[in-house]
Amino acid sequence: QVHLVESGGGSVQTGGSLRLSCAASGGTFSTYAMGWFRQAPGKEREFVAALAPSGGGTYYAHSVTGRFTISRDNAKNTVWLHMSSLKPVDTAVYYCAAEQEGIVAGIAALYDYWGQGTQVTVSS
Numbered sequence: 001q002v003h004l005v006e007s008g009g010g011s012v013q014t015g016g017s018l019r020l021s022c023a024a025s026g027g028t029f030s031t032y033a034m035g036w037f038r039q040a041p042g043k044e045r046e047f048v049a050a051l052a053p054s055g056g057g058t059y060y061a062h063s064v065t066g067r068f069t070i071s072r073d074n075a076k077n078t079v080w081l082h083m084s085s086l087k088p089v090d091t092a093v094y095y096c097a098a099e100q101e102g103i104v105a106g107i108a109a110l111y112d113y114w115g116q117g118t119q120v121t122v123s124s
Contacts, residue, residue, distance in 0.1 A: 002027035002113040004096050009118030012086055016122070020081040022096030022115055030074040033099040036081045037108055038092035038120075047106035048094070049081060059104050063089075086122045093117040 008020040020036070035050040049070040050059045058070055067086075072079040079096060097111035105111075 002029075002032070002098050002100075004098060004113055004115035006094065006096050006115045006118040009094060009120045011121040011123065014087060014122060014124050016086050017082070017084040018086065018120060020083070020094055020096075020118060020120070022079045022081075024077045024079070024098065027098070027100070027113075029077040029098075031100070031102055033102050033104045034070070034072060034079040035097045035099065035105070035111055036070060036079075036094060037097060038090075038094045039117075040089075040092040043092075045095070045108055047108065050099075050104045050106060051079065052104050053102045057104050059106060061106065083120070086120075088122045088124050091120060091122050093119050 003025045006022050036048040037045050039045040047061050051070045055072050069082045095117045096115045098113040100112045
């Protein structure tokens, strides 16, 4: 069983930056594809970014391309989401997720393990 814990959320103004962290325990982190998703109030959960087990392949939602960067350190069992040029539309609860087949994907249903989420609020 993989346990994921997100941290780093908070409140920032438009144009600001935040770095979210997701610490994993249990399982074999280095073999999992990792993803970040977000859910705004009244909306469905949406894909943000994903990263291959080796860290060599990334996939981003169009809405965050060029502003967000996903990275990982397999020695630390940690994945990060660095967010810059934040906008009010980025306000949401952000979740990290692990896909145990190592498939980089933007579909939430493919992910096997989820964290509890961390709130990001961007004010104008």
